[in-house]
Amino acid sequence: MICKKCGREYEDDMPQCLWCDAPNESLSSQDECETSSADSEAQEEAYKESLKELVDPELERAFDDNVRRGKSAISWTKFQMVLNVIFFFVEVKTFGAIAAFYGSYKVNAPIPREVNLAVWTLIVFFMASAIPFCVFIGKNLLWIYHAHKEQNKFSETQFSPWGATICYYLPIANYFIFKTLIDNQYDTMKSMGIKAQAVPNKLLTWFLLFNIATPIFNYICLRNFNTPVLFISTVLWFILTILYIKLIRVATANEQAVHDQLENNRINKKVEEIIAQRDVNQQNTEQT
Structure with missing residues (x-):
């Protein structure tokens, strides 16, 4: 690897130049690509998870x-x-x-x-x-x-x-x-x-x-x-x-x-809301 700053040669897998400490741009760009890919995969997984619990009565x-x-x-x-x-x-x-x-x-x-x-x-x-x-x-x-x-x-x-x-x-x-x-x-x-x-x-x-x-x-x-x-x-x-x-x-x-999936999601959400409201009412009753 040839350093663009000082022009000296160093190993390709080193994070920075040995002589002037300039960062290895090829490794930096590779890390950015990996990070971007990981972010997109995470977003895709999050989207799939949101679809599984999607509630949209109009749809x-x-x-x-x-x-x-x-x-x-x-x-x-x-x-x-x-x-x-x-x-x-x-x-x-x-x-x-x-x-x-x-x-x-x-x-x-x-x-x-x-x-x-x-x-x-x-x-x-x-x-x-x-x-x-x-x-x-x-x-x-x-x-x-x-x-x-x-x-x-x-x-x-x-x-x-x-x-x-x-x-x-x-x-x-x-x-x-x-x-x-x-x-x-x-x-x-x-x-x-x-x-x-x-x-x-x-x-x-x-x-x-x-x-x-x-x-x-x-x-x-x-x-x-x-x-x-x-x-x-x-x-x-x-x-x-x-x-x-x-x-x-x-x-x-x-x-x-x-x-049917959207209907089940809506019913499940309604049940969860009812249970949560019941728990809140019970807590209020116990406190009083």
């Missing part, structure tokens, strides 16, 4: 409300699945007649009764399913918005609540929305001392694969409408929706676990 209610939103979103998603199965059979019956008519259409040719019936069947079905479809979309978006909003109170995520809401139905993007949310929930639960189980990677992987395959077959179906392609597209959407439900259930279960 507790927020998690409880979003658990209800998640269950409602699952129910409406299941209902939408039923509507889509019905729509598949409606498409098979109606689109075939319409396509056959327009494939051999002649100018001023009368429109057959079957074609009129098919068109009106589609119109009635779309009108009847429009409101349930909007509710299904709204319920899911409302849940994912609040899921990220509440989770952001514990840890920062790649998606803001509005970002997650906007990208929720975008292929591939929604894979990262779920992965980020569930991973952060897992870390939060571990910090709070809750027994957490990580989501299986297979579930997320299958979700990603069907996220890619479903839009592709939907596009093929639009370009070349036929029953086999329509059937495959419907099956892919059906499986993708089931995977959606499974992921929502995982995230909702995590929210329920955090809510």
Whole structure:
């Protein structure tokens, strides 16, 4: 080690120069780094301990409300699945007649009764399913918005609540929305001392694969409408929706676990306050 003050050489592990007593700057900086690292670890441990005893009634209610939103979103998603199965059979019956008519259409040719019936069947079905479809979309978006909003109170995520809401139905993007949310929930639960189980990677992987395959077959179906392609597209959407439900259930279960922990903390704190107040009253009684 060369001393910067006097220019003489001394051992690297010595705390100061032998000739002019100048401090060894390399050791000083190393000590500062170790101290800083120790402080950050201590702060992290203190934060984890505070989470284990966290009492926040407002946050507790927020998690409880979003658990209800998640269950409602699952129910409406299941209902939408039923509507889509019905729509598949409606498409098979109606689109075939319409396509056959327009494939051999002649100018001023009368429109057959079957074609009129098919068109009106589609119109009635779309009108009847429009409101349930909007509710299904709204319920899911409302849940994912609040899921990220509440989770952001514990840890920062790649998606803001509005970002997650906007990208929720975008292929591939929604894979990262779920992965980020569930991973952060897992870390939060571990910090709070809750027994957490990580989501299986297979579930997320299958979700990603069907996220890619479903839009592709939907596009093929639009370009070349036929029953086999329509059937495959419907099956892919059906499986993708089931995977959606499974992921929502995982995230909702995590929210329920955090809510239960917050509720237990609140009850325990209340019990401790009651016991402390009782002890104070007993002491006052004994003194009098």
